[in-house]
Amino acid sequence: MSKYTDEELILLFQDGSNPNYAFNIIVQTYQQRVYQHVRRLVVDHDDANDVVQNTFIKAWKGLGNFRSEAKLFTWLYRIATNESMTFLKRKRIGTIFSMTSYENYLANKIEDSEYMDSDALLLKLQKAILSLPEKQRLVFNMRYYDELKYDEISEILGVTVGALKASYHHAVNKIEKYLKNH
Amino acid sequence: MKMRSDKEEKEEEITRGWPKKDPYVAPEGYFDELQGAISNKVSSGRHDSRFSRLLDANILPLKLAALVVILLGAVYLVVINKEKDQKVADSITFEAIENSDLLYELEEKMIVDTYSSSSVSGDQNLASNEPVVDYLIENNIEVSQILNEL
Numbered sequence: 358m359s360k361y362t363d364e365e366l367i368l369l370f371q372d373g374s375n376p377n378y379a380f381n382i383i384v385q386t387y388q389q390r391v392y393q394h395v396r397r398l399v400v401d402h403d404d405a406n407d408v409v410q411n412t413f414i415k416a417w418k419g420l421g422n423f424r425s426e427a428k429l430f431t432w433l434y435r436i437a438t439n440e441s442m443t444f445l446k447r448k449r450i451g452t453i454f455s456m457t458s459y460e461n462y463l464a465n466k467i468e469d470s471e472y473m474d475s476d477a478l479l480l481k482l483q484k485a486i487l488s489l490p491e492k493q494r495l496v497f498n499m500r501y502y503d504e505l506k507y508d509e510i511s512e513i514l515g516v517t518v519g520a521l522k523a524s525y526h527h528a529v530n531k532i533e534k535y536l537k538n539h
Numbered sequence: 540m541k542m543r544s545d546k547e548e549k550e551e552e553i554t555r556g557w558p559k560k561d562p563y564v565a566p567e568g569y570f571d572e573l574q575g576a577i578s579n580k581v582s583s584g585r586h587d588s589r590f591s592r593l594l595d596a597n598i599l600p601l602k603l604a605a606l607v608v609i610l611l612g613a614v615y616l617v618v619i620n621k622e623k624d625q626k627v628a629d630s631i632t633f634e635a636i637e638n639s640d641l642l643y644e645l646e647e648k649m650i651v652d653t654y655s656s657s658s659v660s661g662d663q664n665l666a667s668n669e670p671v672v673d674y675l676i677e678n679n680i681e682v683s684q685i686l687n688e689l
Contacts, residue, residue: 377582384574392570396563405563406573413577467562479562501554502561522546529550532557 363429370420380420384413387430390503391437397498398441400463400487401470408444412437427512435513438495445491460487485535489528496521497528 361369361382369379391412396405415436423432449459464487467480486494495514499505500521507518514521675682 377578380581381574381578384577388570388573389565392565392573393561393563396565397561400563402563402565406569409573410577410580414580417581476558476560476562479558479560482557483562501557502559526546526550529553533553536557 364425367420367423367425367429371423376420380417383416383420383429383433387433388413390430391433394434394498394503395437395441397486397502398438398495399444400466404444408437408440412440415440428509431509431512434499438513442491463487481536481539482532484539485532486528488535489531492516493524493528493531496524497532500525 361379366379366383370376370383388409392405392409395408395412396402399405399408412433416433419436423429445459452459452462464484467483467487486497489497496510499510499513500507505513507521510516510521511518516524674680
């Protein structure tokens, strides 16, 4: 655990006295959570590695202008989400002429992935999550795994709390149906 | 204290039996290396693409040389195209013009077909013939007379 608060780290970075030190602590503090969030979206470890690195590099570039009204963690989450979405969009365009969708490809990849817990129920749940529309998948992951509050998710995704609640509710029902039918 | 909605209670009931454990695991020692990789990229600026690095690089002579090459290439293309046009113009001879297809060489049937398929209506044809018919009547000229003279 860092001896500094987020606000102190931001100040340390922004006043220019030791930006590298402050940034290293920020990376150390949040890298695992950012990685898990990204990995759940892009599935593959190598892809997640690229996206996470890009996320922190963007954070480095933007931290000088960061305003403390937002939480550092939600800000990092927002960058990571945008980077993941951009990555997935590019991948989907790449598979536009293939027989299966990119999400189906990811669902198949889950079973072959080297860095994956092989528990059958865990894998089945992941496949069910991958069958969801992108927005519902995002909301479900943030709420179910990261246990973020709707207010926080709203700040990250820029979507109203009401819409998020509806998305989560639909997601849960769809996953339940998937688990029953498969 | 906030009351939980029926929806939320139902969601919790459904998800209760689902595993909460995150199935995605990172390779051992990954996070130690990740920190180092990010630090390296940030401090050396290697995160930029090769192209943007090339644009940002302080290589003015190379940039000028590239500009000169592009300009020379453009001038060369313009000159080559002009010469090509001139050669085509010079190659056209009177014989070539004489040998080309002329209107009178077209088959009569083709002309009739084209005329009959045109959008000009019969009424318009009659209207355009009216001055000719008037002239023939006024001067008492028979159509057979015209045909004989032809």
